[in-house]
Amino acid sequence: MSSKKRRSIFEIIDEYFENLSEWAERFREELIEKPTWNNRTCTIEPLRNIMVTPTEVIITVDLPYAEENEIRVEPIGSDLIEISAKMKRKIRFDEFGMTQYEGEFKTLQCQTRIPVPVYTDKIEANFKKGILEIHLPRKHREEIPIE
Amino acid sequence: MSExxxxxxxxxxxxxxxxxxxxxxxxxVGVIAASHLISELxxxxxxxxxxxxxxxxxxxxKGLPHSPVRIFGNHDTLLAVSETAISADTIYPVxxxxxxxxxxxxxxMMISMSGIPIQDRQNVEELKVFAAASNSEILKMVQDKGVQVLKEGYMVGPQAIMMQHCANTDVPAIALLAQCFFNYPDPEAAAELLKELANISEIKADVSKLLEKGEEIRLKARDVMRRTQHEMSKMKKTQEFDIPLYVS
Structure with a gap:
């Protein structure tokens, strides 16, 4: 005879949320546990942030050493933006005191996925104090009337 | 002390x-300010x-092993600094x-150096520095020195634990918080904090080199910032933006 106890709906929901939170943690770990540089492509991945407001999506990117007129913002498909910026000078590993790696970096580069539909043809961007700020107007679907 | x-x-x-x-x-902010003080002093x-x-x-x-959490000092100053993000699970005993x-x-006296994040930081020219204190006498002292007091709100992270433990054990303590980016290294904010530190204490350091090296610091600090962001999220750091509901 099976001794397996029948689980309540609350236990099932609890388990679902535990699994979901474990998955989210694993996803976050995967994102963080990779180098932020690539010496094959001579690129460094900059820090970035994304904010969704009711009217637009605002992406900011920290671009130290970026040459202002060498910053490129390029939509790749409908939900991905690639940002690259040539640096004012090449940065070598030994400038960080690291002698175990070789290579030099010329470009800051990253890709950012946009979580909601936007007009990628209406991008506006500005660069101030080393921070690139990108504005993408949101595409709104049909609104549901409230009765 | 914890075993x-x-x-x-x-x-x-x-x-x-x-x-x-x-x-x-x-x-x-705190790590950048600490690193500058170590070299300047x-x-x-x-x-x-x-x-x-x-x-x-x-x-x-220089090829030799060091603990990520170290205490530096001279004849009248001690400075505890961590080169790695401390996890939410261990921040209390640490x-x-x-x-x-x-x-x-x-x-x-104990003084915690940290930041207070603001939106649109890149558009702010003059950064403010706020303070909170472990008792009313210290609070009056910082107010008399012209430092703005953080009157209401939540504090999350190492400085919150420091303030609480110092208040409980009757150690005079101040939390100095410079307006800053939430998740980008902010050498300018660290410089503003050090100016205010010089105002309220005898610890004075020239911040010109810190500002000159701003871009270098921002590039070097990316990885520590990224990991810190991860730990801040586990600590529910964004609670500092919350409007408090006080039960008086």
Missing amino acids: KVRIIETKRVPHGAVMLFGFPDVGL SLTEVAHMDSKLLPPLIVLH MHALIDWGRNTDVK
Whole structure:
């Protein structure tokens, strides 16, 4: 005879949320546990942030050493933006005191996925104090009337 | 002191000093300020932390191993700094051990250096520095020096634990918080904080080199910032933006 106890709906929901939170943690770990540089492509991945407001999506990117007129913002498909910026000078590993790696970096580069539909043809961007700020107007679907 | 966390002294430790804290937090303000003070004031390592609660890592400097949490000092200043983000699970014993160790060396005051994030930081020209204190006398002292007081709100992270533990154990303490980016290293904010530190204490450092090296610091600090962001999220750091509901 099976001794397996029948689980309540609350236990099932609890388990679902535990699994979901474990998955989210694993996803976050995967994102963080990779180098932020690539010496094959001579690129460094900059820090970035994304904010969704009711009217637009605002992406900011920290671009130290970026040459202002060498910053490129390029939509790749409908939900991905690639940002690259040539640096004012090449940065070598030994400038960080690291002698175990070789290579030099010329470009800051990253890709950012946009979580909601936007007009990628209406991008506006500005660069101030080393921070690139990108504005993408949101595409709104049909609104549901409230009765 | 917690048995799980040991502070190992490696040099003579001054008594009656002011003890500063620079831990990874928003904008890495405290760590950047600490790093600048170490070089400007020629502070040397006097003690380090040993604990199984810390991540299994050492920091190599000039080929030699160091604890990620170290205490630097000179004749009248002590400075506790961490080169790695401290996880939410271990921040209590780590901070309590440092504060209890500081009490045993008769520190006259503890000052936490950190940041307070603001939106649209890149559009702000003049950064403000706020303070909170462990008791009303210290609060009056900072107010008399012209520092704005953080009157209402939540504080999350190492400085929150420091303030609470210092208040509980009657150690005079101040949390200095410079307006800064939430998740980008902010050397300008660290410079503003150090100016205010010079205003409220005898610890004075020229910040011109810090500002000159701003871009270099921002590039170097990316990885520590990224990991700090991860730990801040686990600590629910964004609660600092919340409007408090006080029960008086």
